[in-house]
Structure formats: structure tokens, C-alpha cells
Amino acid sequence: MAKVLVWVEHDNASLKDATLAAVTAASQLGEVHLLVAGSGCAAVADQAAKIAGVVKVHLADNPALKDALAENVAPLIVELMAGHDAFVAPATSHGKNVAPRVAALLDVMQVSDILSVEGPRTFTRPTYAGNAIATVESADAKLVITVRGTAFAKADPTSGSGTVEAVSGSGDAGLSSFVGAEIAKSERPELTSAKIIVSGGRALKDGPTFEATIFPLADKLGAAVGASRAAVDAGYVPNDYQVGQTGKIVAPEVYIAIGISGAIQHLAGMKDSKTIIAINKDEDAPIFQVADVGLVADLFNAVPAVISKL
Structure with missing residues (x-):
């Protein structure tokens, strides 16, 4: 064998x-x-x-x-x-x-x-x-x-x-050295192992709006927070939130995509999720092609309404 x-x-x-x-x-x-x-x-x-x-x-x-x-x-x-x-x-x-x-x-x-x-x-x-x-x-x-x-x-x-x-280690090869690590600490679950993920996209306008919209929903659900590459590149959230081909590959029980259009790069990182829920005001957004549940609505009205029901 x-x-x-x-x-x-x-x-x-x-x-x-x-x-x-x-x-x-x-x-x-x-x-x-x-x-x-x-x-x-x-x-x-x-x-x-x-x-x-x-x-x-x-x-x-x-x-x-x-x-x-x-x-x-x-x-x-x-x-x-x-x-x-x-x-x-x-x-x-x-x-x-x-x-x-x-x-x-x-x-x-x-x-x-x-x-x-x-x-x-x-x-x-x-x-x-x-x-x-x-x-x-x-x-x-x-x-x-x-x-x-x-x-x-x-x-x-x-x-x-x-x-x-x-077993005996081979010792220090002398080719590199560890300088330090900046590890983000959060009370929320780790993104790659979370059962529920709430992700936001560029439609959230800026960092404070992203935090005010996405974080309360994630906290209500006990979920991790993710983001599209566009949201990360725009500076809304740090790189370690990014889900996608060049970010983290996730497959939670529930993935909630808010204000995310569904570019190929993003879909590559989350399409294996068990249940995908999408909220987007553009009914032709590609995210709806992979979503199990889709809501065509303005996220700034829909998300507070969802939170109020939880």
C-alpha cells in the first residue's frame, strides 16, 4: 500500500x-x-x-x-x-x-x-x-x-x-527569517471554517457603510464577514475578508451575498456553499445564476428589514 x-x-x-x-x-x-x-x-x-x-x-x-x-x-x-x-x-x-x-x-x-x-x-x-x-x-x-x-x-x-x-529536524537553512505577524483578532467565526458567512460588495459605498450594514446582520446570525475583491480593493475592509479566486475559498452552510454582482473571480471562491442567498437591486446580476434564494431589492432597505425580523 x-x-x-x-x-x-x-x-x-x-x-x-x-x-x-x-x-x-x-x-x-x-x-x-x-x-x-x-x-x-x-x-x-x-x-x-x-x-x-x-x-x-x-x-x-x-x-x-x-x-x-x-x-x-x-x-x-x-x-x-x-x-x-x-x-x-x-x-x-x-x-x-x-x-x-x-x-x-x-x-x-x-x-x-x-x-x-x-x-x-x-x-x-x-x-x-x-x-x-x-x-x-x-x-x-x-x-x-x-x-x-x-x-x-x-x-x-x-x-x-x-x-x-x-524525527530530527534539518535545522535552519539560513535562507529566510521570521520578522513578525499581524494577526487580526475577531469574536466572529473564522472565515474559512464558518457555517454562515455574510459578504458585502462594492455597492456598500464605503468602509463605515459596510460596517454599519453587514456587521449587525453577521452578529445576529453568529456569522463570519466576507467581502468581494472590489470591496477590498476600494478599502472598505482588510484583505483577510476577501472571498474569491485570489482570496479565501469557502463553502459554508449558508452564504449571504449582499451588493455583490457575482464576478467569476468571486464565484470561484464561494459557489460550493450549500445555500447561497443574494440581495442585489440588479435583477440581471450574475450572482442570481448561482443563488438558491435571490432578492431583487435595494440592500439599504432589505438588510435592516431582515435584521428587524431576527
Whole structure:
């Protein structure tokens, strides 16, 4: 049976949900092994060992791996790939940073952003902003894959019984250094894992109007807040709110699009949502083509009315 090494995304204290979808994808390829690389991250390895389907967890605890710098992590992964047939990472900013370096060091092609596993070496992935789905097959000796988290169910995080095995880290490659991070803190759910998302578009005019319109509805629903690229580019909200091809890919239970026309770039990031609700005064807006529920109305009248009913 093929052995698959999965990159565990974490903050040295707990693992991220994106890992669970990557495990589900990896389990369709063979025996699942995880790599927890960090500093003081033994608790993460113990947590990872409990994920359903995981056989082994490789724990690399080294100060040089604390901030998951790809230049330090990739050589370690390449060493471990001597005993594995495939490397799988979630298609997050960290995963997309690490996987190409691994592929380059192994001298293989990367299969990016897969939506399904069709065979031992065959996968589907989106192209043309998700308007077409390509079926690709790799002929390389080793597979390097990134997984779109919204396309796979999350593995059960508590029913597994994997073993933890310590491995030595490769140390500091001296190619990069961690300077700092500005992490936005919010009482609302994280955008990529929220069950309900309320997103606003350019029609909201400016930042204060966006906040006064979208935030109260999101708070009433216990929802995360998203935005279209146009709203972000206009400065209404920060970049980490952006949903779309160049933003975050989401698939909540309910996605509410307010004042968003539905450009291809935006649809690529949210069209897998279970239920899509759109409010727009333009009845010909493309968003209505993917919406399950559409309301043709002025958002400045409709949103307060909805809030008053909640």
C-alpha cells in the first residue's frame, strides 16, 4: 500500500481544520502518515494522532521550525519522502508555500488544488477560475499534491489511534527569517471554517457603510464577514475578508451575498456553499445564476428589514 505524508497546519498549540480535509483526501491514496513540524508542539502531535485514519505521526520539534518557514520545512519533508509515495498539503497559504519547494527538490510536477481523487495517480482540479474541471494524471515517481479543503469532508478528529514518532529536524537553512505577524483578532467565526458567512460588495459605498450594514446582520446570525475583491480593493475592509479566486475559498452552510454582482473571480471562491442567498437591486446580476434564494431589492432597505425580523 502506498504511504502518504500529510503536512499538518498548526500554531504550535493546536492543529487547523484544513488538515482534516487533507487527511480525508490522503486516505483515498493509501496509508496516512502526518508530519507535525514546529517548536514545543508535542501537544499538536498528540492531537493529530487522534485523527481517524492516521497510522503514524512524525514529530519534528526544533526551534528552527517554530514559524514553519518553508525554506526550513521543505528539506525535512524531502528526507521523509524517501519512505513515502506522496506528499499532501492543504491548499492554504502555508501549504502553497511549502509544496512547490518540495516538488522542486524532488524534481516532480505538483498537482495543485485537487477537488477529488479519481485513481492512484489521477485527480480533478479547477481551471479557468473554476469554470472548467480538468482531470490530470501524474507519471512522476513521487506525488506532491495540494488539497482544496472545501471539496473534501473533514476527517473525525477524535476517533483515531495513531502512534507518534520523533524525527530530527534539518535545522535552519539560513535562507529566510521570521520578522513578525499581524494577526487580526475577531469574536466572529473564522472565515474559512464558518457555517454562515455574510459578504458585502462594492455597492456598500464605503468602509463605515459596510460596517454599519453587514456587521449587525453577521452578529445576529453568529456569522463570519466576507467581502468581494472590489470591496477590498476600494478599502472598505482588510484583505483577510476577501472571498474569491485570489482570496479565501469557502463553502459554508449558508452564504449571504449582499451588493455583490457575482464576478467569476468571486464565484470561484464561494459557489460550493450549500445555500447561497443574494440581495442585489440588479435583477440581471450574475450572482442570481448561482443563488438558491435571490432578492431583487435595494440592500439599504432589505438588510435592516431582515435584521428587524431576527
